[in-house]
Amino acid sequence: MSSNNNTKHLQYHSGFNNQHASEALKGALPDFQNTPQKCPFGLYAEQLQGSSFTAPREHNFRSWLYRIRPTASYPEFKPLKKSSSKIQCSFPTNEYTSPRRYRWMPVDIPNEKTDFIDGIFTIAGAGNAAMKSGFATHLYAISDDMYNSTDKKRVMINADGDFLLVPEHGALYIKTEFGDLEVHPKEIAVIPRGVRFAINPLNGTARGYICELFQGHFELPGLGPIGANGLANPRDFLYPTARYEESDDKVQVVHKMQAKLFETQTWSPFDVVAWHGNYAPYKYDLTKFCAVNSVTFDHIDPSVFTVLTAQSPVAGTAVVDFVIFPPRWGVAENTFRPPYFHRNTMSEYMGLITGNYEAKMATSKKGGFVPGGGSLHNCMSGHGPEIRVFEKESTKKLEPERVGDGSLAFMFESMYHFNVTKFGAQEATLDEDYAEVWSDVKKNFNPNERGV
Structure with a gap:
């Protein structure tokens, strides 16, 4: 054809x-x-x-x-x-x-x-x-x-x-x-x-x-x-x-x-x-990708946005997945809708093709997560939404909303540890302040008030 x-x-x-x-x-x-x-x-x-x-x-x-x-x-x-x-x-x-x-x-x-x-x-x-x-x-x-x-x-x-x-x-x-x-x-x-x-x-x-x-x-x-x-x-x-x-x-x-x-x-x-x-x-x-998402509650794992995969001999475990985060509707009820805090046995390299990624803001001195840039979260390294995103999304009124309009981020996710090259560690322009996006996390715990 x-x-x-x-x-x-x-x-x-x-x-x-x-x-x-x-x-x-x-x-x-x-x-x-x-x-x-x-x-x-x-x-x-x-x-x-x-x-x-x-x-x-x-x-x-x-x-x-x-x-x-x-x-x-x-x-x-x-x-x-x-x-x-x-x-x-x-x-x-x-x-x-x-x-x-x-x-x-x-x-x-x-x-x-x-x-x-x-x-x-x-x-x-x-x-x-x-x-x-x-x-x-x-x-x-x-x-x-x-x-x-x-x-x-x-x-x-x-x-x-x-x-x-x-x-x-x-x-x-x-x-x-x-x-x-x-x-x-x-x-x-x-x-x-x-x-x-x-x-x-x-x-x-x-x-x-x-x-x-x-x-x-x-x-x-x-x-x-x-x-x-x-x-x-x-x-x-x-x-x-x-x-x-x-x-x-x-x-x-x-x-x-x-x-x-x-x-x-x-x-x-x-x-x-x-x-x-x-x-x-x-x-x-990539604009023809038919996204699947939660229509009840909870943030679904990013694997539902997999475009292509290369599987290892271990069933369901990828040498590398190519995952995108396309524009879509967010309708989950009583839910923190952006990506959650997590540690993962899989390692994740993210890039941005256009726009602004929903879990990130331009918070660092060098401009944050921008098109053409990238981030790497290796196996079991804790990461998640930037704190300003967390605070905003934890308190706003939930209504059906468009997510990611004008944006397209992607991820190479792998079962393997990424080893960074000399170019990546010394010659490429690193955002040295990246960890600061989580430095203002507040202690909200109160054993006397459930708060929900």
Whole structure:
């Protein structure tokens, strides 16, 4: 199934993890097999496998690409000579390991030309890409194209994991082997491991967040008692349609492996004329999320706002959940409606795409929790609403109300401890006053007055 998005030139296939089939040249897909003795139009058949061959069918991901030249014919990769990248993909216990509650201000968008490869900064993570275990949390801030028709042709391959991109400022044009995606703030994109891609900022600059998943792939959460409908609907996930270019112009292909960067010079890797399968990049519009919430009493756990999850072998326990806090109605009676005070075995990194998050105010000297910034509450570190929010929400008259209008916050929540990087601890702009948001908590206890 194909559908138009809000641009005039791009079309998409819809359906999460569907078996899609796409051809830019009619007849380029073989009729009923994957590897005919001769492919149509003199193309080469190449399989891109995102799981082991013998993975269970529901976890088996692969696509067949019919391209002008196979990637095996690339010249050998050599270490990249010049890079300002601050990517990290291994997170052992280090000198910055701490139960400290972190809050960061946004990274600056560079004045000098900086593309996506050079504009990634790793804040924290867990596990190790070489062992395909855990994940990384990155930021990106870019001011230059990776790939254009004039002076720049640079392409990236990520062998370490799947990139989940969360734009905060500026739209992205993502060119891939499978076709192209246009992704705006309030949308997300996922680029699976091994897919060749190039990212351009549509309006000159862009900034946002990345969750790089080393372990497995993202999937839709189970709905359980919610039933068959709700949260992120599968049909709203959009996949690119085949587009190809036939060009012998030299392209720099940068391969990321265990956070090390390698390069080779070759022809355009965007030469896929047709493809079919269930392993491909995709995008999703977060404004289409169907939120579920309490209509009686009590604040429901944030897991009801999960868009995508990557599950561990422990049932119901995520390597990482991608959770959002969208605009919605608050109607719970006799209830403290914002997020409650809590300590959690899961660790939480939060970011803000736009607006003001309901449990935070601009209370610190540096401005508080703002779009492009982030916060980290590691395993068992106490946190919750800022005290001014608590006092206001504990005393106001409760009526049905809109919550979060004009705002969109998100969370990467993981079973693992986050280990902060040197960049996150020393080079990024920390809000050193973050803990002060709880410093004025009052002792209200009175054993002689129940007060409710």
